Each structure stands twice: as C-alpha cells, then as structure tokens.
Amino acid sequence: MRRVDVLVVGAGLAGLHTARLLARRDLDVLVIDRRRSPDSGIRTTGIFVRRTLDDFDLPEHLLGPGIRDVLLYPPSRRSPVRLTSDRDEYRVADMPGVYRYARRAAEAAGAEVVPGVRYVGARSGVVTLEGAEPVAARFVVGADGARSHVARDLGLDVNRRFLVGAELVHPIAPGTGGPAFHCVLDPRVAPGYLGWVVDDGRQAHVGVAGNPGAMRAGVRHLLDAFLADGAPGHAPPAGPVERRGGPIPVGGVLRRLACPAGLLVGDAAGAVSPLTAGGLDPCLRLSELAAAVVAGYLRTGDQEVLRRYDGGALRARFRGRLLLRRALAGVRTAAAAEAAVGLLRGRAGRALAARVLFGDGSFPDVRAGLADLAATR
Template identity: 60%
Template sequence: MTDVLVVGAGLAGLHLATDLARRGHEVELVERRRRLDVAVRTTGIFVAKTLRDFPLPPQHLGPAIHRVVLYPPSGRRPVTLDSPREEYRVGDMGGLYLSAAADAVEAGARIALGTRFLGRDGDGWRLAGPDGERRVRARFLVGADGARSRVATELGLDRNRLLLTGAEAVFAVPAHDRPPAFHCVLDPVLAPGYLAWVVDDGRHVHVGTAGLPDRYPDGLRAALRRFAERAPGLPGPVPEDAELRGGPIPVGGLLRRISSAEGLLVGDASGAVSPLTAGGLDPCLRQAAQAADVLHEALRSGRPEVLARYDGAELRTRFRGRLALRRGLAAVRSPRLVEAAFPLLGTPPGRAAARAVLFGDRSFPDPVSGAAAAGARGRRPAAPARRPG
C-alpha cells in the first residue's frame, strides 16, 4: 500500500507529490501521457504573484512582460496599460513539467508515465500501464487529472459544469526589439464569454482564442484561423508547423465538494481557476500547498476526517465577485455593444478597473486554518529553483 496515489502530472499534481514525498510519505503519481513535454494544453502564463512567491526554474521562463494592450472587436483605438513591475512571464511548460518531475523523483516520489487511471477495484484502484493492468491500494487518492476529472467521479465529488474551450498556436520568433506584450481582443463573436490573445515575449508567440463552446457555430479551430489572419500584435503569418494546443477551461469557480475521507481534488479538477480571467497556474500551485498540508496531517494523525477541512464551499465564497463578473461577461453577445462601451476603458476609472483585473494579485484564497494558509503563502514551495548550468 502507498500513502497517496496522485492522478495527473500537471503542475498541481507534481508539486503536491513532491511536497508530500519531502515530508516522508510514500507517493505514487500516474500520468496517461508517455512524455511530460508533449501534448501541453496551457498557454503557461505566470503572473507576478506566482513569480514572487514560487521559485520557478528561471531557465524555463520567458522575458518579463510589463505591457497589456486591449482591443475592441474592430481593433481600432486600443488601450495600452504599462506596469513598472514584471506582470507576466510565459513558461516553457514542457521544461517546467520535466523539472518538476525531476524534483518529485529526487524527493522520493514514484512516477508512472503512460499509465491510465481506470477506477475503483474493491478496496484499491485499477491502473493500466505499458505492462498491462495492475491494482494499487492507497490511503488517499488525489485527482489532479484536469477539468473532466475521472477521480472526482470515483470519489463522488463535484465535477466542473461550466467550461470554456480554448485553442492556440505557438511558434518561435527571431529576436526583435519590440517590447514584450500581451495583446487581448474583446470580441463576443470571436471569443464568446472570454477573449482572444497574442502574447509575444520576444522568443515565442502564442496566438489563441477561447470561449463558450456552444457559441462557436463552425468550431473553435475555424475561429482561431480567422483570428490569426488579422490578430493585432502578430509579427507575421502563423507557420504551418506551429505547435497547436487546446482544451477545456473550468470557469464555474471552485467546486463545493472537493474532498472526502478517501481523497481530494486539486487544480482544474477542483475548479481552482479564476472565473473571470481563467488563470489557473497560480491557483494550482497555492492549492497544491494547501492540499499537501491537509494530507500530511491526515497521514500523520491517522485521521481521515481531517480532509473535511479542505472545504471548497468555504473557499468558494471568496470568488463571489469574480463569479458575478463571469456571468456578466458571458451575457454580452453584441460586438457593437462592446465597441460602444470600449472607450470607457480609456478613462481613468476604466483604466483603474482594467489594472485591478490584469495587474492585481488576487488568486486562490488562503483558508482560515493557519497551517494551510502558511503553505498557500509559499512558506515552503514544492519545487526549488534550479539555476542555469
């Protein structure tokens, strides 16, 4: 029997496994992909708060981005916001996953790639890997397996209902002297309920769009192609060999039931994504620290009921404002309405509001309990910084 079986090797699963293994617990992490540096789904944008609180490997982070440019549907008269601090960096997610996996193995966790979680098998869990099926018994099960979590179903926990779907193309660009920038287009037809973007940090370009899936009559990929033909901030045509990414994004807020006596959920599986901005990397790291604290106490004390403190319903109340804004954004369907209202973003109150959303430090909330709050503040991040060379 292992102490904890973690399903899913995204940042949340990897950091949770590392944290628990460093505390002396036996951890096995399974991931259906055979390689962690392929089939990447996220744009990989890290915000200032993450960069400050978590020592991510600097060699896997792009240049600092201080500028955001907002555009109406027409693309005319954009609003430019500059910040004196570094607000964003785009991560090389393949490199970050490999680095985090190396940390997990060094800490003592076992990682099984090419292994699928199949579900309950008596008093254990059934897995299918390269050598066939096997059964694992674990004191606790952790679902870090994405927006459509199989673990959530097996544990009888809540599942995400409100999902955006996103797609983007990623490609390298020659070095240039344009300032790194994050270009955002507000267009309820092109990106219903969300936005389209171009991120150019001087090394790579990400061009993408996301929105409510039932409002793409000819499909998301067609919308992405149309956007790429006229996207502002795009330095040139998208090359044919550009890397394509995509997947569901939960924006319904943190789920209420994210733990039971058998285990818990982290990251996208638990809905720990900002309902408004759809940013999930900062919440996933903070929530992984909280989950590790709770699991450590339950393992140390032998009391599974400790997991009840990992309460999504309590934490969900901190998302009320963002959930209200999410509903408002989803209700906007007319590009003309956005075009008419867009000049308000250029006024001092409009700029202040945009800065609060784009440059603010609100993320996954700290819980009431002191131990988990300390973990969420980055008291002991799971992955140490790796220096180049």
C-alpha cells in the same frame, strides 16, 4: 498488489507539485499519467503572473522576458486601451521544460512517476489501472484535469462550467517589438471570452477561447478566423508551430473537494480564475494546502483535518470574479464589445482593469487554511 500511501492521478503541474510536497513529508507517493510523456499534450498558455514568480521556485532559464504592457482591443482593433505596470507582471514559460523540472523535483523528493498508465476506477481503496497492476492506496489525489474521472468515482463535485480554447505557439523574429500581452474582446472570434496574443520577444502565443455552446463550429476554425482577421501584434508564423487547446473550467473552486478516500487539485478542483481563466497560480497554491491536509489526515486519521480543505470557504472570496465572468459572457455582439472596451478608457474602468490584471491578490486564497493546519500540529 502494490500498496502506497498516496496515488496521484495526473502528472500535470498540480499533481507533480502535490506529489513533491507529500513525498517530502516521508509518504510513499506514486504518480501515474495516461500520457507516454507528461511534457507532451500541454494545454496551457504557460503565463506565470508576478505573485507566482515571487512565491514559488521556478528556474530562471525556463522563463521568458518580463511583460509589463497589456493592450485591450475592441473588435475594430482600433485605439486599444494600454495598461502599463511599473513591474514585470507576466512571464511566459517553456512549459515542456517546466513539466520536466516538476517531474524531476517530485522524483528527487522520493515520489515515483509512471507515465503511460491510465486510471480506470477506484473502489474500496483499490485503484484499477490500464497498463499496470492494481494499486492499493490509502488516499487518492485527483489531478486528472477539468473533466476528472477521480472526482466522479469518489463522489466529489465535478466542473460544469467551461470555456474551450485553442492556441498556436510559434517563434518570432528578434527585434519585432517589445514584450506585450494583447487581448481582443470580439464575440465573432471568441464568443464569451477573449482572443489573445502574448509576445515575449521570443515566441508568440496566439489563441482564442469561448463558451462551448457558441463555439460548435469548431474552436480551431475560430482561431483561423482570428489569425486571418489580423491578430494584433502578430507576425505570420515562422518555423515549427505548436498547437494547444482544451476545456477550461471557469465555475470556480468546487465546493466538495475531499472525502476520506481522496481529494482534488488543479483543474479537477476548478482551481482556475473564473474571470481570467488563469490556472497556474491557483493550482500551485491549492496544491500546497492539499498536501498539508493529506499529510495531516494520514498522520492522525482525523476527518476534521479534511474539512480544512473546504471549497465553500475558498469560493467566498471570489464572488466578484464570478459576476464579471457573467458580464463578459454576456457580451454577444461587436457593438456591445466596442462599448465595453470604451468603458475601460475612463478612470474607473482603467482602475478596474489594472486591479484585475496587476493586482496582488491570489485565487484561491489558501493562507487561512495553511495557518490553521500549522496551528494544529
């Protein structure tokens, strides 16, 4: 039986970033993923916000042009609210390339990444796998997605509030317009959330997401309806089309994230903004705190270190996002959506929208936890 310091279950961005940071601390790290290739089956739109680009090392050649314009449309698609930043606020990444880069970085740091291996269960420090022999791990990191099996087996909290999304990605003809982020509030095609078109001048990402209960007719059916109805700024697909989709946890960071046997990162930890459903910035930030906590705990055996990974403390900073999420979910008719977008035309509405879309704050804010850990070294 193989023995490792840390077994990371899931080779997404959160799992690979955590593995890289742990391996750099001279820990023996093994990463497994049920997919044959970690850069396949990607679900995220791949939108990186400015603060992520400022704080994390992402290869320039994997990032599309900067996006400064956001247009917010009512169901009628008429007279959108346009918000323009004086800085590049968003860039859409080549996500298969980002995953390959993250894997190479984790392996260069000393972690081993093994695809095509499915997590079955964990008990008393022994992890059962399908496709490989069992592994004895001192610690398990659950990076296995919104419906985490690791969370269940470790007795940690699990996500209970979701959106379900679907997206098409296709190339667009050059010169069709400047980069822009189009958002449509229309409960007929995206009940409880938004339809979107992100056009960075190279590719168009056309998607919808909404409450699972309201989307039982099929999220792809609603995506087709959105396309047929005329997604703003959208040209008909040309060339190969990539489909993405899946559940998006929007209940916020879970309260109980860690125990002496393991902890959760990324979607498994609920590290997705409750309002915007953005998960790339939160997953990287929470992974940094997770790696510091795991390394400190394995070095000292002190369970007080694990208490620094406190979901309850992280949740305290985004009550406003949860309130706005409930308000957005409550927009259930086209008339209500028209009125909601109308409120954003005023000075206060535009200021609120700009704060959400262009703000400097990060979710979750893990700086205090990292500072506390640094002080205890």
